[in-house]
Amino acid sequence: MRVAILHHWFISRSGGERVAELFSEMFPDADIYTLVGDEKVFDSILKDRRVYTSFLQRLPGAHKYHRHLLALYPLAVEQLDLTGYDLILSSDSGPIKGVITRPGAVHICYCHSPMRYLWDQYAFYRKSLPWVARWPFTLAAHYVRMWDYCGAQRVTQFVANSNYVASRITSFYRRDSIVVYPPVDTTRGFISNAPKEYYLSVGRMVPYKRTEILIEACNRLGVPLRVIGIGPEMRRLRSMAGPTITFLGEVSTEELWKNYADAKALLFAAQEDFGIVPLEAQACGRPVIAYGQGGSLETIRPLHPADGDPSLPPTGAFFLEQTPEAVMEAIRDFESNEALYSPESIQQHARAFDTSVFLERMREVLKRWLG
Numbered sequence: 001m002r003v004a005i006l007h008h009w010f011i012s013r014s015g016g017e018r019v020a021e022l023f024s025e026m027f028p029d030a031d032i033y034t035l036v037g038d039e040k041v042f043d044s045i046l047k048d049r050r051v052y053t054s055f056l057q058r059l060p061g062a063h064k065y066h067r068h069l070l071a072l073y074p075l076a077v078e079q080l081d082l083t084g085y086d087l088i089l090s091s092d093s094g095p096i097k098g099v100i101t102r103p104g105a106v107h108i109c110y111c112h113s114p115m116r117y118l119w120d121q122y123a124f125y126r127k128s129l130p131w132v133a134r135w136p137f138t139l140a141a142h143y144v145r146m147w148d149y150c151g152a153q154r155v156t157q158f159v160a161n162s163n164y165v166a167s168r169i170t171s172f173y174r175r176d177s178i179v180v181y182p183p184v185d186t187t188r189g190f191i192s193n194a195p196k197e198y199y200l201s202v203g204r205m206v207p208y209k210r211t212e213i214l215i216e217a218c219n220r221l222g223v224p225l226r227v228i229g230i231g232p233e234m235r236r237l238r239s240m241a242g243p244t245i246t247f248l249g250e251v252s253t254e255e256l257w258k259n260y261a262d263a264k265a266l267l268f269a270a271q272e273d274f275g276i277v278p279l280e281a282q283a284c285g286r287p288v289i290a291y292g293q294g295g296s297l298e299t300i301r302p303l304h305p306a307d308g309d310p311s312l313p314p315t316g317a318f319f320l321e322q323t324p325e326a327v328m329e330a331i332r333d334f335e336s337n338e339a340l341y342s343p344e345s346i347q348q349h350a351r352a353f354d355t356s357v358f359l360e361r362m363r364e365v366l367k368r369w370l371g
Contacts, residue, residue: 001370003030004085008094009066010037013045015182015276016112019091021045022183022359023110027089035076035096036062054080071140074098074147087370090155093273095144098151106369109155110362112182113165113273114172118145121208128207149173159365162274162295178365181298183355184276188253189283191343192261198224198246199289199331200263202256202277203270205231210269210291210322215241217327218267225267226259260284265334268296269322275299282315282350285343289330292318301349303337313345 005027007020024030024046032051042051054076056062056069069076073095082088083102090096093112101107117125118141129137149172152158158177160166166177199218203209211227218225219242227237228248238247251259257280260266266281266288274295278288282300290296300316319330 001086002084003027003087003089004033004082005030006033006080006088006090006092006096006099008092008096009035010041010046011063011066013041015274016091016093017041017045018183019110019112022355022362023089023091024049026359026362027087030089031085033080033082033096033099035073035094036066038063052080070137070144073144074151077151095148095151097155098147100154105156107154107156108159108365108369109157110159110161110180111165111169111177112161114168115148117141118148119172120168124208157365157369159362162298164294164298165273168273180358180361180365181353182274182276183358184279184283184350184353186279186283186347186351186354188257189280189285189347189350190257190261191285191347194262195264195286196262197264198226198262200226200228200259200266200281200286201268202228202259202266202281203268204229205233205237207233208270209233211237212240213322213324213327214267214269215245216324217331218242218244220324221328221331223331226263228256228259256280257284260286265289265316267327267331269327270294271322272296278316279350279353282346285347287314287334287341287346288316289327289334290316290318291322292320299353303333303340313342313349314340315346315349 005023032046032049035054036056056076077095077098078100080099082099086105088101088107090109092109097109126134152173158169158175160169160177160179161182163179166179169175169177201211201214222244224244226246226248228251230250260281261284263286268278268288268290271294279299281288288300290300301312301314302318303314317330317334319326
């Protein structure tokens, strides 16, 4: 059986690349296909593997400006020759699911998200563009959206990374999916003997992360907040930060996990498809105060559940609006009930999302289709 592993692009090393890496470990002889990639990323996670790229790889500046090549995605994807493979495993939140395979081949797509800028967040992305770029984006998005729907019909089986993403796959592609939560390396987590008094925010500084409402809430409450990450929003966020806000930028893996373990709680304001950061914090036994939408509803057990079993020990708390006032109220509620949170129970909850669980569930999916 010949196996091909697909990922839309290898530009950084994040959740999608981690899934592709695990697929490549499951099938050591598989070939790797992608639209565009960075040689450093290839060397770090796909060393000594056969990697095939599209013609986009040869365009000047493709690594940096790959997101601006939207109109070329369909052509680049369909020029990848997969006719010689029996099993195609794709890790996708882009267009790579639309590859053309031979009749009888099995294509299992692990979908992190339908392309947000084509579907549910299309209007937001369009409004965020300079006016001169809006009409080119509008025309390209209309064409690629229709192609993306058709490409999704070529997939044999969708695997969604959360129930939230599964519902979006049904809405946009009219396809059912199996839910397998993405891999989280919970073995790195450790419980600190003496947590400190600061709150923690971790993630890229981009608009949808809504880090500004966390900063504003901590400014008003006068509580310490450490912010880990970099991104285009850095300058704006620094300009609004008060004396209790500390920006750490990019940190090493060891420093990141130490900050998780020492934090009073993680603050998380984004509406994510799944969200690995909250589970990394929980792997260190630390509670999470999160926006109560998206994947967070599936990874955090709140103190005051709207449904579910209220007897289960809580692992965090939700705020229901993306406003500083809602964050402040959630922090106050957390601090008044802090004694109810057990680090050991929180850590145990996170281990249900470990990499070993992901691999076991994916093997079950493969057995269903391949025997």
